[in-house]
Amino acid sequence: MDYNPREIENKWKTYWEEQAVYKVTHKSDKPKFYVLDMFPYPSGSGLHVGHPLGYIASDIFARYKRLSGFNVLHPMGYDAFGLPAEQYAIQTGVHPAVSTQENINRYRSQLGNLGFSYDWSREISTADPHYYKWTQWIFLQLFEHYYDKNQQKALPISQLIVHFEREGNAGLQAAASPQAPFSAADWKAMSAKHRDEVLMNYRLAYRKVTYVNWCEALGTVLANDEVKDGVSERGGYPVERKPMLQWSLRITAYAERLLNDLQELDWSDSMKRTQSNWIGRSEGAQLFFDVAGTDHKIEIYTTRADTIFGATYMVLAPEHDLVPALTSDAQRAEVEAYLKYVKSRSERDRMAEVKEVTGAFLGSYAVNPFTNENIPIWIGEYVLKDYGTGAIMAVPADDERDLRFAQKFNLPVVDIIDKSMYPNATIEDKLGKMINSGFLTGLEVPDAIETILKEIENRGLGKRQVNYKLRDAIYSRQRYWGEPFPVVYDTEGVAHAMPLSELPLTLPDLDDFKPASGVKSPLARVSSWVNLPNGWTRETDTMPGFAGSSWYFLRYMDAQNDSEFAGQEAIQYWRDVDLYIGGTEHAVGHLMYSRFWHKFLYDKGLVVTKEPFRKLINQGMIQGVIESLMMQKDKVNGVNRFVCATIAAEEEKKGIEFVKIPVYVDYVRDYGLPSSYMDAEGLDKFIAWRPEYQDAIFECPNGIYQKGIFTPRAGAEGGSHLVTVSEVGKMSKSKYNVINPDDVVEKYGADCFRMYEMFLGPIDVAKPWNTSGIDGVSRFLRKFWSLFFDPKKGFFLSEEAPTAEEQRVVHTCIKRVNEDIERFAFNTCVSAFMIATNELGRLKCNKRAALEPLVVLMAPFAPHLSEELWHLMGREGSIHANGAYPEHNEDYLKQDSVNYPIAINGKTRATIAFPADATQESLTKEVLDNPAVQKWLEGKPPKKVIVVPGRMINIVV
């Protein structure tokens, strides 16, 4: 009987579904294991062969754990809110809910095609009101809590109010926005509106003025990466930084814990380092500079207080609150011109600018508290409003940026550190001896830092402070397709949380998805929804993409629960994600926000672990091959001229310009190789696809192809053979290189597809998709299958006991696969299966006792094939529910003799078999008597003989 994957796979897929084989419950005595894939956004172009790489790996691991006796939670769902659906709606009028559902259906069917062991009863979508009810609820919890630094946890706002009523904000250690001191009496005298404003400075979800990239021409707010060089990427319209009152999440309150708890995670070092750099903890000093002739004080933050004697000027962020007050009349015009320029610059531009420093002098002076000299105050775009205090003391002698600024604007430079005794030290190194620095002169830098910090605190100029690069997360989007905020504003604009009983607050229906006029979400146009009967109004912004994905891993634990975000019983059992597989692109976004939300819920006693994702594996991207034809930029004799890539390379040297025209990779032979080419057949397909090129000429060294006719060049042999340009890049619709897994599954079967993707190489390495090896995997599966079949009798297994050699083959494979799965080396598992299959084939082994363990061993990799063989072997129920993962028996691996490589001076010269239990002495003696060794010894005694038992022997002569 031939191996027919399509038939087998359909049969068992249906069976698994009918029998609910992968359904799990937390009511289990078995130990739990939670395997999670990163939440996919269901894009319009569907899954391509790159997506499943991580899903296959996690599925193998989940199945492996199941067969090893664990109760495995392995769910899947969709991050369904997002910009693409909204943009599609603007273009086509199709409601995002409709297009999103279509995309989800497509994903669901594509995923179903690959034989994953998901418990589909737990499927979730963030755009489902049953789900976002709880996203809204968690947001409200954040709104109603503040962060207490003494207790290092979130506490209810009601406790904060009690504190305010008792003693104002004195003695409060809380994560907060800048807030002036006030007393209990002050608090009691405040209006409701005023109190609301004060509380906003403490809430974990709060409103503040932040800047957005506003594009008037497109009538919309743009993301940072949609802005290039100050204009919109689409259309090139001007973009302006516009201040807006927006919701933010006070993630900075958790900075220290987010940093410290990284230690206990089983993540790659590079991933941890990325997160820790993003949090960016620094120790330094908060310090006040007086402004000469005024009462103003400028607060700065510095990590290098020791360099203060070299602070010869100050720089404020252009958006700094004090800028208007400190601008002199004489400088006003210049400053305003500069501010206008800065407004046109996106944050990304400002930070990416390295070569050119810009700035403007305000016309005021600050007093350096240690030199007592007046130093000029400037503004410059290299100082960012949201980092530190938005103001710096500039020390051109010890900071490269400050130096460049000083040189450009002719500001004084005072050397304060002598680095001559540290010849290799760079300007950033905290090394050297202080000079020109008053009482610090002569001290080494680390001592100087300590000394000046004490002095600053003694003189009341400021205090030690820990600072983080991490910024609070902006949580408002002026979009339709996201979770509505469960917040209403009263007539004074005070925000009120909606009660749980009124959740979810669902999105109103809409037929026009364009933004409303002004910087507003499309929701602002639905006045019946926005305006409430009592005169109150709803928030019209919606939540960002990361809202729904920051807690979805908890929802899977109890996905249908309608009275809680997840039931406590389920949370107590499943606890956290044991294995999380996904791409590195989420290193600082999703993975930081999720950890923050999880910690917040932990503070509230709603989850039981400090961290959500115990182990993280990053999968590499599977890239596509982009194949392009070279077309001469200008037409020749009125027609387009395409040439062989080799010809184009020659002619480009002569100054002829070419453009690359990407083509469907299917038209190209040997695609992905340097020699990839299009023959006449491919060119005909190309012309049929792009009729505008029907008259074009296609020129290769053999001759010219035009309108279906090939004219050979004199003396040339062979037909049309147009070499294309091959590049490796992203798989995308626009590059015509998307490979749909469905097509591969159709041809080879899901089991083959799964094993082939694993066979490509290590899980975490990026590599281009190439089908050239898939036949080898397909061949292997058929070989494995045929071990169970006799040409005459059909399915037939012998009940004889396996020979020692057969057992050795089987148990070598078992050992190898178990070890390799544990270290996520799935590629070498596949080769271990291949080796065992080849050897058993050679031994003509068809013994049940040898083959049955291999069937179970392979079940995580080829679930359908294994299931079929399991049933053919007469076993009951699903292999995935009733199988037990085999463990190797060391006895079978013992060998009577060992082949020792014999090296002379480290170079292998011979191999000699010795009994496995040979002693060191007998080995040494016999080796030296060996003729091959004698030849190298040339009669002289060896200097040294190294014997590594069971491994090798090395003789030094």
Place this chain on the structure above:
RNA sequence: GCCGAAGUGGCGGAAUUGGUAGACGCGCUGGACUCAAAAUCCAGUGGUAGCAAUACCGUGUGGGUUCGAUUCCCACCUUCGGUACCA
């Protein structure tokens, strides 16, 4: 610039703790089966020299440690990824 990862046959890759470099697969070459082809099976396949035994070279480059280095150390080159006027 900084941080991180990686450089191994024609190709994807293997070598788990410093111990036979190139497992496994693709491709290629030769052979068997076939009228023929496909499929399948068998053999070979890092380079150079040689009929061969074998010798020399060989894991980006140059040094080092070691009986022995793809693996450890130093310097450099290249590629990929991340990241930034972070005070």
